[in-house]
Amino acid sequence: LDQFLASEQLVLACDALQVFAHWVTPEMMPKRFDTLFYLAAAPLDHIAVHDGGESVDSVWIRPQDALKRAKSGDYTIIFPTRLNVELLAQSRTVKDAFTKAENRSLVTVIPWTEKRQDGTYLCIQEAAGYAISEEKMPASPQK
Numbered sequence: 001l002d003q004f005l006a007s008e009q010l011v012l013a014c015d016a017l018q019v020f021a022h023w024v025t026p027e028m029m030p031k032r033f034d035t036l037f038y039l040a041a042a043p044l045d046h047i048a049v050h051d052g053g054e055s056v057d058s059v060w061i062r063p064q065d066a067l068k069r070a071k072s073g074d075y076t077i078i079f080p081t082r083l084n085v086e087l088l089a090q091s092r093t094v095k096d097a098f099t100k101a102e103n104r105s106l107v108t109v110i111p112w113t114e115k116r117q118d119g120t121y122l123c124i125q126e127a128a129g130y131a132i133s134e135e136k137m138p139a140s141p142q143k
Helices: 002-007 063-071 079-088 094-103
Strands: 018-024 034-039 112-116 119-123 134-136
Touching (some): 018 079, 018 094, 034 079
Antiparallel strands (some): 018 034, 112 119
């Protein structure tokens, strides 16, 4: 990374980042991630781009609009991302989002599943501060 930054004459602006959330993939998953979500204020003239592999589409969008598009089926937003976008949508401005993130306790979220009479639930700690702490998972299609 140091070589790339030097060759491109770039300086990382880590001081402009604000930690927003910390999620770790559940232990039962075959592929696991330890993910930090960050806030960063993008300059107004920046263009959203993607790499075509890991990320196949790019758009600047308000959190509320992303949630509406997910609800309508236009976007697929996985559980951790959706909960973080919902939390971000509670802020009216970028400054408000930064302030709320600075003042919120960072809780590492490691989801787990619970089998109940009416199905399986994906759960997270209530202390994480999200609007929900559990969600019923869709039933698996019968083979």
